[in-house]
Amino acid sequence: MSQTRTAEIAGAGLAGMTAAAVLAQRGWKVRVHEKGPALREIGAGIFLWENALRVLEEIGAYDEVATKGEMVERHQLRDHVQRVLQDDWLRGSWRLRTVVRGDLHAALARVAVAAGAEVVTNSRAVEARPQGELVLEGGQRLRADLVIGADGVFSAIRESLGLTQRMVDLQDGCGRHLIDRTPNDPVRRTYEIWNGGRRLGIAPSSREKVYLFLCCPASDLQGRAQHPFDPVSWVNSYPDYRDTIERIPRLDDGRWATFHDVVCHRWSKGRVALIGDAAHAMSPNLGQGACMAMTNALALAQAVDSSPTTEMALDRWERSERPIVDRAQRFSHWYGKFGTRWPTAKPLLDARSAMVWGLGKSRRFQVFLNGMAAHVPALDGTAGSA
Amino acid sequence: MSGRRPHAEIAGAGLAGLATAAALAQAGWSVRVHEKGEELREIGAGIYLFANALRALQTIGAYDDLAARSEMILNAELRDHRNHLVFDDGPTDGRLMIALRRNLHNVLAKVALDAGVEIVTGSRVLSATEDGKLQLEGGWSDRADLVVGTDGVYSRVRDSLGLAKSIIALRDGCGRHLVPRTPEDPVNRTIETWSAGRRLGVAPASPDYVYIFLCCPEADTEWRRQQPFTPDAWLRSHPWYRSQLERIPRNPEGRWLNFWDVNCHAWSKGSVALLGDSAHAMSPNLGQGACVALANAVALAEAVKTAKDIPRALQAWERRQRPITERAQRYSEYYGAIGTKWPHARLLLDARSVATRLVFLPLLAWRGAVINGRPVSSNGRSRSSEPTDPAQGGVR
Numbered sequence: 049m050s051q052t053r054t055a056e057i058a059g060a061g062l063a064g065m066t067a068a069a070v071l072a073q074r075g076w077k078v079r080v081h082e083k084g085p086a087l088r089e090i091g092a093g094i095f096l097w098e099n100a101l102r103v104l105e106e107i108g109a110y111d112e113v114a115t116k117g118e119m120v121e122r123h124q125l126r127d128h129v130q131r132v133l134q135d136d137w138l139r140g141s142w143r144l145r146t147v148v149r150g151d152l153h154a155a156l157a158r159v160a161v162a163a164g165a166e167v168v169t170n171s172r173a174v175e176a177r178p179q180g181e182l183v184l185e186g187g188q189r190l191r192a193d194l195v196i197g198a199d200g201v202f203s204a205i206r207e208s209l210g211l212t213q214r215m216v217d218l219q220d221g222c223g224r225h226l227i228d229r230t231p232n233d234p235v236r237r238t239y240e241i242w243n244g245g246r247r248l249g250i251a252p253s254s255r256e257k258v259y260l261f262l263c264c265p266a267s268d269l270q271g272r273a274q275h276p277f278d279p280v281s282w283v284n285s286y287p288d289y290r291d292t293i294e295r296i297p298r299l300d301d302g303r304w305a306t307f308h309d310v311v312c313h314r315w316s317k318g319r320v321a322l323i324g325d326a327a328h329a330m331s332p333n334l335g336q337g338a339c340m341a342m343t344n345a346l347a348l349a350q351a352v353d354s355s356p357t358t359e360m361a362l363d364r365w366e367r368s369e370r371p372i373v374d375r376a377q378r379f380s381h382w383y384g385k386f387g388t389r390w391p392t393a394k395p396l397l398d399a400r401s402a403m404v405w406g407l408g409k410s411r412r413f414q415v416f417l418n419g420m421a422a423h424v425p426a427l428d429g430t431a432g433s434a
Numbered sequence: 435m436s437g438r439r440p441h442a443e444i445a446g447a448g449l450a451g452l453a454t455a456a457a458l459a460q461a462g463w464s465v466r467v468h469e470k471g472e473e474l475r476e477i478g479a480g481i482y483l484f485a486n487a488l489r490a491l492q493t494i495g496a497y498d499d500l501a502a503r504s505e506m507i508l509n510a511e512l513r514d515h516r517n518h519l520v521f522d523d524g525p526t527d528g529r530l531m532i533a534l535r536r537n538l539h540n541v542l543a544k545v546a547l548d549a550g551v552e553i554v555t556g557s558r559v560l561s562a563t564e565d566g567k568l569q570l571e572g573g574w575s576d577r578a579d580l581v582v583g584t585d586g587v588y589s590r591v592r593d594s595l596g597l598a599k600s601i602i603a604l605r606d607g608c609g610r611h612l613v614p615r616t617p618e619d620p621v622n623r624t625i626e627t628w629s630a631g632r633r634l635g636v637a638p639a640s641p642d643y644v645y646i647f648l649c650c651p652e653a654d655t656e657w658r659r660q661q662p663f664t665p666d667a668w669l670r671s672h673p674w675y676r677s678q679l680e681r682i683p684r685n686p687e688g689r690w691l692n693f694w695d696v697n698c699h700a701w702s703k704g705s706v707a708l709l710g711d712s713a714h715a716m717s718p719n720l721g722q723g724a725c726v727a728l729a730n731a732v733a734l735a736e737a738v739k740t741a742k743d744i745p746r747a748l749q750a751w752e753r754r755q756r757p758i759t760e761r762a763q764r765y766s767e768y769y770g771a772i773g774t775k776w777p778h779a780r781l782l783l784d785a786r787s788v789a790t791r792l793v794f795l796p797l798l799a800w801r802g803a804v805i806n807g808r809p810v811s812s813n814g815r816s817r818s819s820e821p822t823d824p825a826q827g828g829v830r
Contacts, residue, residue: 130531235509288501
C-alpha cells in the first residue's frame with residue numbers, strides 16, 4: 049500500500065463534497081466526479097440540525113455557513129387553526145440553522161478544494177467494482193483504496209453492485225422555493241403549518257431569501273402544479289399566508305418533486321461505500337436527509353482512518369451508524385403519512401392535532417427525537433457524542 | 435328549575451355580553467340580552483386575540499368566520515425610541531390574531547342569534563337585585579335564574595349591588611384608529627414603538643384596514659388630542675410612521691380614551707354575575723382585557739350549565755377564573771408604567787431598552803400563563819405551548 053491513500057467519489061452533491069472535505073483533510077488523495085458541466089446545488093433552503101453543524105465545525109465550514117444563514121431560535125409546528133402543536137420539535141436545546149442550499153454547497157466545495165480534493169466535472173460514473181474500482185462513462189477505470197457512491201436516489205453505483213433492497217416512491221412530495229425576504233418575514237423563527245394533507249413551511253434562510261416548502265400528496269394535482277406556480281389553490285389552503293405565497297415567482301427553479309425511501313441490503317461492498325441519498329434517501333419531513341449524509345461522511349472517514357483495512361472499516365461504519373439512520377427514515381416516513389394521508393374531516397383533523405400535541409408532551413418521545421438530530425459519530429474516539 | 439329551561443338576562447350587548455349569551459344559549463339556556471343603544475354596534479378599532487380568546491371563540495363556533503376576515507400574526511415587534519428592535523418574540527404564547535372589533539362583534543352576534551338568543555335594543559338596565567331581577571327603564575323584568583352584568587366600566591349592575599371596590603383612572607390612555615391598508619403596512623406582523631412615554635402601534639386587522647393605536651399619558655396634551663387629529667406631535671416622536679399617521683383622518687371616529695382598572699369585592703352576588711370590564715376592566719397593554727372576558731364567558735356557561743345552585747356555581751367560577759384575570763390586570767399596569775411613566779432623558783431611554791429586554795421575559799411569561807390559564811413555575815418561565823388538549827378546544 050502506498051503512503052497516500054486514494055479515494056474516488058461519484059457525485060459532488062452535499063454528501064460527496066462533505067466526504068471529499070473530510071478525507072482530504074485527513075491526508076487522502078481525493079477525486080470527485082460530477083456528471084454536470086459545473087458544480088451546482090439544486091433545491092432551495094435546508095435545515096441544519098446539531099449533527100450537521102458539528103460536522104461543519106469539524107471541517108471548518110461552520111463560520112461561512114453561519115454568516116450566510118439564519119440561526120433559528122424557534123421552530124413551530126402549527127395546525128389548520130394555527131394552534132401550536134410542537135414548539136422546538138426535534139431541536140430540544142440543540143442548535144438549528146437554516147441556509148440556502150447553494151451557500152452550503154459552495155462552503156463545502158471551498159473547504160474540500162482547499163484541502164486538496166480534485167473536482168472533475170462532466171465526469172459521469174456508471175459503475176463500481178468491489179475491489180475498489182470506479183468506472184466512468186468513457187470506460188476509464190480508476191483504482192482507489194476507497195470508492196464512494198454519493199450519486200443520489202437513482203445511484204448507478206448502487207445498482208451496479210446490486211445493493212438496492214427497495215426503493216419506494218412515497219406518493220408524497222413538495223415544491224421548494226426561495227422568495228425575496230422582506231421585513232414582514234419571520235426572524236430567527238421557522239414555521240411548518242399543516243392543513244389537511246398539505247404542509248406549508250416558512251424558513252428564513254439568508255439575509256435575502258426565505259425558503260418555502262409546499263408539501264402535498266401526489267394525488268393533489270392542484271397542489272403539485274408548481275411550475276408555473278399558480279398561488280390560488282395554496283392561498284385557499286393558507287389564507288393567512290397569502291402575502292408569503294404570492295411572492296413565489298411564477299417560474300423559478302422550484303418544481304414539485306416526489307419523495308423516495310431507499311433501503312439497501314448493505315451500505316458497502318468490498319471497498320465501495322454508498323453515502324447520502326444513494327444509501328438511505330428519506331422523505332425530508334424531519335429535515336434529516338442531508339444532515340445524516342454529512343454525519344455519515346464524517347463517520348466513514350473516521351472509520352477508514354482507524355481500521356486496518358477498508359473492508360473492516362466499512363463494516364464498522366455501517367454497524368455503528370445505520371441504526372440511527374434507519375430510525376430517522378422510518379420515523380420520517382410515518383410523519384409524512386400522518387401529515388399527508390390523514391383524512392381531512394374536521395373532527396379528525398382536530399384529533400390529529402391532539403395526538404401530535406400529546407406526543408410532544410411525552411418526554412421519552414422528545415428524547416428519542418432530539419437524540420436523532422444530535423447524534424455525532426465518534427468512530428475514531430476523537431469526538432464525543434452530543 | 436327542574437324540567438324548566440333555565441333563563442338568563444344579560445345587561446349589555448358588547449363583546450363580553452354576546453359571548454356569554456352565545457355560550458349559555460348553546461348550553462341550553464334561554465337568554466335575553468339588553469342593549470341600551472338603538473342598534474347593536476361595537477365602538478373601537480382593532481383587537482388583539484391571543485390563544486385564550488381564540489380557544490373561547492372555537493368553543494362557541496365563532497372562530498372560522500372571524501379568522502377569514504382577520505390577520506394572523508407571526509412577528510410582534512417592540513421597538514424603542516431609536517426605532518431599534520427591542521423584541522420580536524411575537525406571539526410567544528402560541529397564536530395571535532388581530533381582528534376588527536366590529537367584525538368580532540358581528541360574528542358573536544350572529545353566533546348568539548343562531549343559538550336562539552333574544553337581543554332587545556333600546557333597553558337600558560338601571561339596576562339588578564341579587565335574586566335575579568333587572569330594573570329596566572320601563573319597569574322590572576321577571577326573575578331570571580341568572581343575571582349577567584356585562585355593562586362595561588361604568589356598570590350599573592355592579593354599582594347597584596355595591597360590588598365595586600375600586601375604579602381607578604390610570605392617567606394613561608390611547609386613541610385608536612382604523613386606516614385603509616396599503617402595501618407599506620406590515621403583513622402578518624405588528625409593530626409597537628415606544629418613544630419616551632408615547633407608544634404607537636401598527637397592526638393589520640383585516641384585508642382592508644390597519645389598526646393604529648396611539649398611547650400616551652393623560653398629561654401629554656399635545657399627543658392626546660385626537661379630535662381634530664393632526665399628526666405633527668406624533669411625527670416628532672415617531673417619524674418612522676409618517677405613512678400610517680398621515681392616513682388618520684382629521685376628524686377620526688377614534689377618540690382618546692383613558693384606561694381604567696376596575697376591582698370588585700366579588701364578581702357575583704346571589705344570582706347576579708359581573709363579567710368583562712364591569713368586573714375587571716384593565717389597561718389594554720397586554721391586549722388581554724377582551725381575551726380574558728371571552729375566556730371567562732365560556733367558563734361561566736360551563737360552570738352554570740348543570741348547576742342546581744347558581745349562586746354557588748358563580749362563586750366557584752370566580753375562584754377559578756379570578757386569579758388569572760387579576761394577574762393580567764396587574765402586569766398590564768406594570769407594563770403601562772414602564773412604557774409611559776419612565777423618565778424621558780435619552781440616556782435613561784437607552785437604559786429602558788436594555789431593561790425592557792430583561793423585564794419583558796418575565797412579563798411575557800406571565801402573559802403566557804394568563805393565556806394558558808395556569809400558574810407560572812417557580813423559575814419564572816412558562817412553557818409556551820397550549821395547555822388544553824387542542825381537540826377539546828375548551829377552557830378548563
